[in-house]
Amino acid sequence: MLRHRQAVGTVAVIAHRRKSLGGGLDELRRLLADQEVDRLLWYEVPKSKKAPKQARKALKEGAELVLVWGGDGMVQRCVDALVGSGVTVGIIPAGTANLFAGNLGIPEDLPEAVRIAFHGESRKLDLGKVNGEHFAVMAGVGFDAEMIKDADRGLKDRLGRIAYVWTGLRHVRGELVRMEVKLDGVTWFEGEASCLLLGNVGTITGGIEAFDDARPDDGWLEIGVTTAKGPIQWARMLGRMSSGRSEESPFVRMTRARKVHVRLGAPMTYELDGGAKESVTRLKAKVVPGGITVRVPASAEPGEEPAE
Template sequence: MTIPHETPAEQRLDHAPLRSAVIVNPNRVEGLDELRAGIREQLAEAGWPEPAWLETTAEDPGTGQAEQAVADGADVVFVAGGDGTVRACIDGLAGTEAALAILPGGTGNLLATNLGIPTNTIEGVQLALDRGRRLVDLGEVEGQTFAVMAGMGLDAAMVDDAPTKLKAVLGSVAYVYSALKHLNDAEMKVEIQVDDYPVLRRRARTVLVGNVGRLQGGVNLLPDAEPDNGQMDVAVLAPKNLGHWIQTAFGVLRPGRNKVPNMEVLRGSRITITSDRPQPRQLDGDVIEPSATLEVTVRPDTLWVCVYQPDTSEDLTEGAPAAD
């Protein structure tokens, strides 16, 4: 792993030009030539050197490219693609000093939405130039990381069945179409272990572990989830019929809600969910192998992300990694 000479906070202070790389998913981003030219021009105007340009492949959706960018000394890694591309790149950036800069693309960018990152390319590049940084936690499942949410049960089945072409045309509406096919799926019997608390036994349709709370369509499922508190929120959803689902949906959407019907929320840094049978599972919208277990470990302060510059009255070195 290559570590830059300065931490992100120090980079913000001296405003020296930074090295960068662009990782792009050519199957999810249109107008690649225009995108490349626009980024190069914007960086050049700021005095930054020309970025490396790395495209994802079917064999490597972004992890290897991110590792290569870090090894080549990139201080900022721009990622243009959907949630799957961002998650793959995060695997390669986790634990390094390189900062992730998310650019729009694909069917959604939930991490960007949750961190208030704009979906306009010019503004996204400008965030990196302005040097606002936030150090966030990641979740880990069987050696794979996620930044938004892991799911087991109906949620993962819904993601797996949403047609790719429909997602490209309708966006989040495609997930509604897919969810309707699974509303009558049999519920799970699960045991949930959070940290060292007693094991909870529940019947559930889906269990979600969220580093942040917003889903597709702006639905704020876990409003108290924070990406940098060293813990994740666990939503156990247990509607039994269509009426219950409607109650739950209205409960989630209700402003100033206190409790959502048919949903229980837990919080911890080590979460193990064990079902009575193998279940579909997903990490940030990427389906992984079905299993009867979803074991999540929180990795605190693992990923630097380019965000809006904080108020200048703040201590710019706060939250920077300690020097060796």
């Protein structure tokens, strides 16, 4: 049972009504009734792209705490609208992958997620920014983005996380594309590659520990380029990544930077936090240190597992 604490002023809920966790939004309302909330704002949206408008409304209405109900797409859309506002965000992981929540130690348990949102520790966390839009978990171009684009075509709702595996298998034979990657103004990679990843946290799509030392509050973006082609090379590379030895793969180059400029030899789809975007030939990215304040478990540092 949640304990009563000091009153919270204005709390806003921004919920993807097609997502569910525990007893659903009805249970969320009951749990919020146990908190000392002076004023509750409630916004439901049918899809994540409708969320930014509601987030901006919540700011205008004076929200001090914004609870985001949904997956990584909802979180990404909301933090993009709330960045720099000073408002605190509580994450209720009701989506498919919930990578940002998982990296922060926020469990897929509704009462506990609500407890953390109200009584956890407030931490300023970094965001990434790609082509003018912010992300919390990762951005990618190439294999990763094509896999996510296919999963978004109804498969994710029907199959859940396995949709990423299914669509990933279809893209391991994809062609390499020429890339030029500049980090902080210096050319770092120039050649053919199948995937470029920018990470703010360690665990990415499919639960893979892609960036072993990543932290969402260190002021850096993690960078990875993959040159794997075909099922055998991809299997070898993913095997190394799944065992936490990404840097040992001959098909991976990894480092970190604050600013990234990418030029592609052909148009490629890119993605932010599991949401597919348009095809581009250039990417411009940077880290936004301390861009958003998020409630996390008080016993865990960002990017670490909570203490038992």
